[in-house]
Amino acid sequence: MRTDTRADRRATRALVERRRAEASALLSTDAARAALALHGTPLLLLDPEQVRRQYRRLRNALPFVRFHYAVKALAHDAVIAALDDAGSGFDVATGDELELLTRRGIDVARIIHTHPVKKPSEIEAALSAGVRTFVVDNDVELAKFAGAPGDVGLLVRLAYRSPHAKSDLSSKFGVGPFEAARLVEQAKRQGTRIAGFSFHVGSQLDDPARFAAAVSETLALMVDLERRLRVRFDTLDIGGGFPVSYDAPSATIEEVAARLRPILEPHVGRLDIIAEPGRVMVAEAMTLVTSVVGVAERGDGRWYYLDDGVYGSYSNVVAEDVHPLVYAEKELREGPSGIATHRWATLGGPTCDSTDVIARETLLPELAVGDLLVSPAMGAYTAVTATRFNGRALTPIAVMGRGLATGEVTAVGASDPRAVSIV
Ligand SMILES: Cc1ncc(COP(=O)(O)O)c(C=O)c1O
Known part of the structure; x- marks a missing residue:
């Protein structure tokens, strides 16, 4: 702030x-x-060159992070084409967004589905299209993945309150550490792989320190659960939330990245670190x-x-x-x-x-x-x-x-x- x-x-x-x-x-x-x-x-x-430029800035600032553009921010073909050419991944919230991407021939290996609550038919369609990364934050959603192919990896969505964000998403989705541990245990019993954790610090959050704290807390939780529950995680999804300067300057991509880099760097190689920026891209x-x-x-x-x-x-x-x-x-x-x-x-x-x-x-x-x-x-x-x-x-x-x-x-x-x- x-x-x-x-x-x-x-x-x-x-x-x-x-x-x-x-x-x-x-x-x-x-x-x-x-x-x-x-x-x-x-x-x-719409100038797609600006979208490519923002993707390059993100890549330069956090070269070890794989970025998946959150299609919801601007579901336009020219944006998708520009980011596809640049090598970006994509993040969808619905079957319709997935269809938009697959119609354009986007490789499904580069698509993740991060809506924590999905229609069973959407899950089926996404699985048969080849999507393998999904997000859950409750038992009912987890149960929808019982019997899913063995290469499916779920991310448990954590909630971090962000009262200063323009859109604090923690009131609708995400769980605390106790509930997260319970879901990991439940997934183990169900035979479903939990690949790691995701969170969204809140959209248009001009607070790099809050973002950094969420990353640190998630990493600490992962280490603790790996030790206590004898599991191994391989993915950390740091969500979206990078702010944009509308009528006043907000933290730049480079400023946010400078706070995140030292926390994330020790985990490069051990974890797949991914992000789902929307707003800042477009x-x-x-x-x-x-x-x-x-x-x-x-x-x-x-x-x-x-x-x-x-x-x-x-x-x-x-x-x-x-x-x-x-x-x-x-x-x-x-x-x-x-x-x-x-x-x-x-x-x-x-x-x-x-x-x-x-x-x-x-x-x-x-x-x-x-x-x-x-x-x-x-x-x-x-x-x-x-x-x-x-x-x-x-x-x-x-x-x-x-x-x-x-x-x-x-x-x-x-x-x-x-x-x-x-x-
Ligand atoms: C699950 C998820 N991922 C990514 C985003 C994109 O966030 P932002 O536009 O703040 O980068 C959102 C935005 O609501 C979201 O809900």
């Missing part, structure tokens, strides 16, 4: 300026212009462009109504309490100082619901109907959690070609299932 020091405020200003420069560079490419001319707004611009790869569809003066000041909102791509605002940055396109073109008047405004989404508010007290230049707005870092848990409330179409995703300057655009419309692969 960071406190709001003067250095933090300086870092936040630097982040806002960096994101502004990136958004400005993106919008000035031929590819982005062509996609906007073709589709109008709202439009999500958040920065997608940018949302919306336009103003209405302007009103209300009791609390100026309102701009946009053509995407919290029931659409801005679903992360409500579901995750994420605060995406919003820039006016004219400000990106002319620079903030080139615009005479800025004013505080509320940004409303397009539906009739009064909770459909994207941001309050946003400082923006004077805008009119048709003006464009841009939100960076809109790749994770946005398109996949969007709804069709009020009958609105899902926002199309335009895939930008390699090297954005080439102008190559693979535009994917909302009617194309690849645009919204699993939503």
Whole structure:
């Protein structure tokens, strides 16, 4: 957890300026212009090269960890293709995600299934597809694997409370050390192999020390259980949770890795160390462009109504309490100082619901109907959690070609299932 020091405020200003420069560079490419001319707004611009870059950063920071992209963060074909080419593994939560991967020809040996509670039919389908790593955290789930092939290895999901994470997953899944020991004993009696343990420190957790503590505690538990129960584990799954800098800087991949490396390194070789990052792989790869569809003066000041909102791509605002940055396109073109008047405004989404508010007290230049707005870092848990409330179409995703300057655009419309692969 960071406190709001003067250095933090300086870092936040630097982040806002960096994101502004990136958004400005993106919008000035031929590819982005062509996609906007073709589709109008709202439009999500996806750059798979950014996904590859994040995978490379993770690999460089923790070279002994095998990364399995958590498909749930953005189940898009272009993301899967980019990560497949880069050599990444994949983590699925459902049979539908598994199907998406197998349809694309992803080698099942690189797929793990980490939802702690699964339909029996999904387990059967995953087993017959060849998936061999699954997660359990209770007796009923463990019993579903009785009689499974001998090369199946289960991971017991542990719970670590993370009240500072945007999404503390420990309240829904995971067990403590006592229950974990009991499940390992039960699996032994059942003849099912427990390969090791997994946990998720909580999504968007800006606390590398908490992450490191969870790794240490899990390793200590594994050593203790191996000794007491005369078992051998071969896998440690450190989950997801790497944070992303939205409206304020958060710990970088390299900072988190620096805390984890000394704890993990002594176990390399003895254990297969795997991870399931989602958000950090894709958040920065997608940018949302919306336009103003209405302007009103209300009791609390100026309102701009946009053509995407919290029931659409801005679903992360409500579901995750994420605060995406919003820039006016004219400000990106002319620079903030080139615009005479800025004013505080509320940004409303397009539906009739009064909770459909994207941001309050946003400082923006004077805008009119048709003006464009841009939100960076809109790749994770946005398109996949969007709804069709009020009958609105899902926002199309335009895939930008390699090297954005080439102008190559693979535009994917909302009617194309690849645009919204699993939503
Ligand atoms: C089991 C599991 N693995 C991985 C992830 C991805 O986490 P993140 O996006 O925080 O990296 C999640 C997110 O909810 C999850 O539930």
